[in-house]
Structure formats: C-alpha cells, structure tokens
Amino acid sequence: MRHKKGISDAVIERLPLYYRDLLLLRDAGIDIISSERLGERLGITPEQIRKDLTCFGAFGKKGVGYYVSELCQQIVEIIGLQQHWKIGIAGIGHLGWALANYKTFERLGFRTMGLFDVDHRIIGQNVGGITVTSSVDMGKIIREQQIQIGIITTPASVAQQVADDMVAAGIKGILTFAPLRLNVPNNIFVFREDLSIGLSRISYYLTNYSDKTDTF
Amino acid sequence: MRHKKGISDAVIERLPLYYRDLLLLRDAGIDIISSERLGERLGITPEQIRKDLTCFGAFGKKGVGYYVSELCQQIVEIIGLQQHWKIGIAGIGHLGWALANYKTFERLGFRTMGLFDVDHRIIGQNVGGITVTSSVDMGKIIREQQIQIGIITTPASVAQQVADDMVAAGIKGILTFAPLRLNVPNNIFVFREDLSIGLSRISYYLTNYSDKTDTF
DNA sequence: TAGATTGTTAATCGATTAACAATC
C-alpha cells in the first residue's frame, strides 16, 4: 500500500466515514459494495470515493466493486487504527464523561486508559470502567500507561497548562475542545473540535437562505 | 451589507472563529485590530481574513484596521445571531447535558428552550435551568416555545425518528451528533458533527508523518 | 506628507467532476 505524503486533509476526513459505513455493511453480511452504492448511502459521489481510495492503492475489482472486509482492513491500515491508540481525557465534566463512554471510539480501536480532573468530587469515581485520577498525577499515568493521544475537555482557562503537561509527559497528538489556539512544539499534532461552529452555520443558512426550496 | 448567495462554506466556518476572537478583544478593551494581528492570533493569513470579510462588504479602514465593536456587529448580522435562535436538545445523556450547559452557545445568542429524553430517571430533572421533558411532549413544546433549531444527541437508532418529529413540529435546522445520514425534507438544514473524525485524523497523521520535524 | 493597511484584481494552487480505457 502506498503512503504518499501530501494527501489532502479533505480525503483524510472522508476515510473514517467510509470505514464506519463499511463496518455496518460487514455486520449486515454484505460482502461486496460498489462506489455507486456506497456513495448513495453516504451522500458522496462515487467518483470522489474512487479518487480518494486510489490515493493509497487499487483496492477494488473492475466490473465487480470493493470487497467490504478487505477494504475495511485497508482503511484500518491507512488510518493507522490497527495500533489501538491509547488515549487520556483531561477534564471529566459532562463532555469528558460523554467521550469516555463514546462507543464509536472503542469501535475504531481507541482505548481510554486515563481520565483526569481537578475536582475532588469526581476524582475516584468510575467512569466507563476507568477510575478518574487527579490531574496532579496525569503525567505519571500518561508515562506508565504509555498514552499517546490526549483529549482536552477542560475549561479554556486551563487548556494550555494541560496541553503543556501532556506534551511534557510524552503525548504525541491532542484533540482539544477548548475554543482557543494551543501553543505546542511543532512535532505535536493538535486538532481542534469546535462545537459551536455547527450551530453558527445553521444560523447563517437559515438567515440567508431561509426558503431553501427557492435557492436549491 | 451584501448578502451574496453562493458564499463558500469554508468562509462561513471561519466567521464564528473571527467573531469569538473579536469578542475576546472587545472584552480586553481593544478597539482596533488589523487583519495581520487577528491572523496571528487565529493562525489564519491576513489575506484570507480580508478576502472573507469582503464577501459581505468593506468593514475596515484603510491604513487603520478594523474597529472591533463594529466588526463584531457586522458579523453578528452576517451570521444572523441577532435573532437569538431558540434551540431544543433531544437526548440528555452526558453529551446533551454538556451542550445544555455550553456557555459558548449562550455567548453566541442561542437560547436553550427545551430538553427532551425518554428516560424517566432524567425527565423532570433541572439541567442548566431547564426542566427535562418527556420526548412524547417534544412536538408540543417545540411549537409552544417556537423552537427553530434542534440538536440530536440520542443514540443513532432513534435519531431518524427524533428528526422526523422535530421536522413535523416545525423545526428548520438540525445539528446532529448521530453518526448516520438523516433523511429530511430538503427545506430543512442538517449539519452533522462527528466527534470521531478528529481522533481518526490524529491517528492518520501520527501513523504517516510520525516524525513531524522531518516532513514539515 | 509618509507609513500603514485595506479591498480588489490577477495568478496560483488544489480539489472535484467528467470521461473513458482497462478489465473483471
């Protein structure tokens, strides 16, 4: 399999969509799927799907389609999910709690190994099978458990400090929900998830295209 | 202010970022900001910011920059946030709970007017000042409170039914966290928020560019 | 006036779509 550098991020964002739907197809006992039918299910053009996949190799059979199980395995290797990344979550408010119990993470092979908070009412509680630890011990546990990816769901005011601590403990990638730009060494991958952008987009489209039938 | 049709979605996604940072600047008592400095703060090029804004008008002063308060107000009107959209959340698990208490939503002018669940242990509880109602009464409350935007944080298995009920009750826009394609009339705006894509992207980049310093 | 910064036009870059030859 090719691992060409310089694959567009747009492609990388679509791969998990393909993968998750392929898992559903596999569970449903479907062996073969065409780009046409997969595209219908996902609302993506078949050309787009074929183009995305050929960034990494030729996984289909001409005149037939894609073998579901085979393609699952290929995408697992492309995304790197066979590694079963270990994750730690800092900030066990409701969002952190939700993520700690998020079944899709497990399904994708992510393993939650540490939950951290500063609130003594939360420390010691069992959340999704893991005991919440004091943030003071976060670095120690990240090192012990060899956690590679950190999720930050703390208030924005402490997010930078948490990121610094995670980086110091050896974390390589961070997914943050705090609405601010984190300062990290440039060998660390940071992605920001912004829950308010979606609502803002809806507001924009409702305001400016309010009768959709007229414009589409 | 111009409201040109056909503005790119990429632009629409950046507007809330500008807006939120402008609010911070305003709170800090800063009156004027250049695209250069705003770009530094956000990690966006100044050219990009200027280009985005000129889709809607000429809000800056040449040789000076942008007046923070004025630009805030302009963006509020572009996104349509002056409307104070009323929102309802279906599925008050931890994610729904987190969103019901999400301060950024309030800050942007969204008003949570209804919380709905099927679980009798949750119905009747006060979450962020709102009493959780049975999903059975969702349609009635959406109509009574004139809720315009729905957020779906239910399990995927019931998300379509919830969406159908929301649409039947007159909701115009839906933000869904369920990892599946919702079927709705095409005059309804649906945006999907996918919490697992961020982790998958991190997995991809850690796998394929593991020593970032070599490649960037 | 001189320096700074916008708004706009042109150039570049990249991503999506279309078309079709290859082949199962």
Place this chain on the structure above:
DNA sequence: TAGATTGTTAATCGATTAACAATC
C-alpha cells in the same frame, strides 16, 4: 462475450495566495 465497475487521465471548478492600487 456482454455488462458492470474500477482506476486514471483530462477538464473544470473553486479556493487560497500574491500583488498592488486606493486611501486613511
């Protein structure tokens, strides 16, 4: 073989970047 569907190349479309004239 005939029909179907991929993989790939070419064409189009759109978004970002660069350059600079306008002007505060």
